[in-house]
Amino acid sequence: MKKKIYSVLVENRSGVLSKVAGLFSRRNFNIESLAVGETDAKDVSCMTIVSSGDQHTIEQIEKQLNKKIDVIKVKTFDETQAIARELMLIKVKYNKSNRRDLMEVCDMMKAQIVDMSKHFVMIQLCDVPERTTLLISMLQSFGIVEVARTGTLALGKCSEND
Amino acid sequence: MNGADAIIKCLEAEGVTTVFGYPGVAICPFYNSILESSIRTILIRTEQNAAHAASGMARMTGRPGVCAVTSGPGATNVITGIATAFADSIPLVCITGQVNSELLGSDVFQEADITGAVESFVKYSYLVRDAKDIPRIFKEAFHLANTGRKGPVLIDVPIDIQNATVTNFAYPTEINMRTYKPTVKGNAVQIKKVIKELEKAKKPLLCVGGGVLLSEAEGSVRDFSKRFGVPVVSTMMGIGVMPTKDPLYFGMVGNNGKPYANKAIQDCDLLIMVGARVADRAVNQPEIITRNKVLVHIDVDPAEIGKNAGPTIPLVGDAKHIFEDFLAQEFTVDCKAWTDELSANRVSMAPKRNPNPKFVDPAAFITELSEKMQDNAVYVADVGQNQIWSCAYHIVKGGRFMTSGGMGTMGYSIPAAMGAKLAAPDRQVIAVCGDGSFQMSMMELATMRQHGVAVKIIVIKNNYLGMVRQYQHFTYKDHYSVVDLSGSPDLKKLVSAYDMKYLRLDNMKKASEIIDEFLKNDESVLLECNVDPMDLV
Secondary structure: OEEEEEEEEEEOOOOHHHHHHHHHHHOOOOOOEEEEEEOOOOOEEEEEEEEEEOHHHHHHHHHHHHHOOOEEEEEEEOHHHEEEEEEEEEEEEOOOOOHHHHHHHHHHHOOEEEEEOOOEEEEEEEEOHHHHHHHHHHHHHHOEEEEEEOOOEEEEOOOOOO | OEHHHHHHHHHHHOOOOEEEEEOOHHHHHHHHHHHHOOOEEEEOOOHHHHHHHHHHHHHHHOOOEEEEEOOOHHHHHOHHHHHHHHHOOOOEEEEEEEOOHHHOOOOOOOOOOHHHHOHHHOOEEEEOOOHHHHHHHHHHHHHHHHOOOOOEEEEEEEHHHHHOEOOOOOOOOOOOOOOOOOOOOOOHHHHHHHHHHHHHOOOEEEEEOHHHHHOOOHHHHHHHHHHHOOOEEEOOOOOOOOOOOOOOEEEEOOOOOOHHHHHHHHHOOEEEEEOOOOOOOOOOOOHHHHOOOEEEEEEOOHHHOOOOOOOOEEEEOOHHHHHHHHHOOOOOOOOHHHHHHHHHHHHHOOOOOOOOOOOEOHHHHHHHHHHHOOOOOEEEEOOOHHHHHHHHHOOOOOOEEEOOOOOOOOOOHHHHHHHHHHHOOOOOEEEEEEHHHHHHHHHHHHHHHHHOOOOEEEEEEOOEOHHHHHHHHHHOOOOOOOOEOOOOOOHHHHHHOOOOEEEEEOOOOOHHHHHHHHHOOOOOEEEEEEEOOOOOO
């Protein structure tokens, strides 16, 4: 099983997200994460899809994506060929006795505190997906209330051929 | 001019002659406008059959078949017909009426999210949001349906869009779709590689699928086979690419195919699959076509190549272009010993039947029927045991063989035969079904009568859902469940209610005479053939 990142440029039209997501479920391909947003061109969206499978599945995903009429371009990356980031917001319980420990974890992980109340704190981290997962496990003992993650966003590394 | 008028103008610009459908309020503006056009409308008796009839017409004309139905249940009923066309890559344009745009999503009367529901069975779908987009959308829809890997396209048109005013109607002459550019021409380097393999091969074999007929490449494939002496087998959808009696044709492959065709696939050293999906019924184990041989896979859809079996040489493109490219090259193939071997197998491995003389033997009957049919006749096989017998014993001379191969949709034959007959009124068109599949489409006898569609129908009757009964015979040791068709109508009485001629055959004694009577005039007639209920394919 190999992990692949698909950067898929699509026509920015209603229903395209469901067509692409539906393709994955119908063809029995898994989706680890999916993130969508408009690009610099208003009529083009970029979907970043992380999936995994054997060589045959990986090729089929690319071919089936290319077959969709609304898909403009598909780029497939290994994790080493792209810069990948994920944004996470995570709400955690704290108290007087563990507040310092919490601050330390955030410092070490370069996570920011973006909101807080008397007993709760919201932390933001933008990093590679492995590190957002790591932060979750580091915060487990404090008591996690809610987590929201964007899923992986990625672009191929800069090259002079771009 | 309103949106509905604009739609009719688009259909006229595309050369559409016939629309199959069933009206309802949401498609009424369309059916109102079509009265001003010379396009013929056929009132089908259930919407699924509108898509099947359009499919039959498309397969005869090579242009997309068109159907138009109403919103909600009209649209959902047509889905099975669309899925049937999708599985066999048949070009259709299906127009569905829809509730008022402003009410979309509010679950009003007869609202169904048809573009969502049909997503995995269409090549593409549109929900028209603005009447001024109608010309572009129809231009694209016809282009999408009938180019590249062909297939159904659905256009959902809310009633307010059909009623909206359209000014300055102009049908586009060009397509401008940045995301859709199918590869038609085969890559020259790949073609050279295939020719090298052909020159080297001792045991080459061509396996043709429905894609050859869809690209109208059967002439080129026959020329190729004849000129280079390369033997040919076919999938179910590829029946008719080669005349059945061509000395270089060795029958249908697959679990219901000819044993000598399957042996040819096993033994060949170069297999060229063209316009075939390598699906489970044709090739139940992909290793069979990759082990100890060079596999060339030619298909217009790159996603089909390597989906089920990894080829040595992939070749993306339209079959007709590619075979014309082969024919333009000078080379020779030396495989006389191999074709002699296959010819010997055809005799020694011919399946033997032991028919019950008390009944009609479907094998002998279908053989005799097809010998007597006109050379260019159209034979539409339904689904079930009747289909397997038709595939095995129908003799294609210069005509067409059609069936629902991918989806295996019972009830396909009668509406598809109607579409074929309307497309080719001068040709003999025969639907062959079982008593189960007949009852799935028998409401269309009314359509045939209303519109004077002279389709001939054969019902291979055994009072069982024979294919399932056969499966239960082998798998569940005759533990039959829900396969008994008792309660079926008296076909003679039924047919007389439609003023249709009726014939009946109970054994082979009078077969010749009855077949002559059946084929005699260009009229609709139903022939009931009683076969042994316990017969196996």
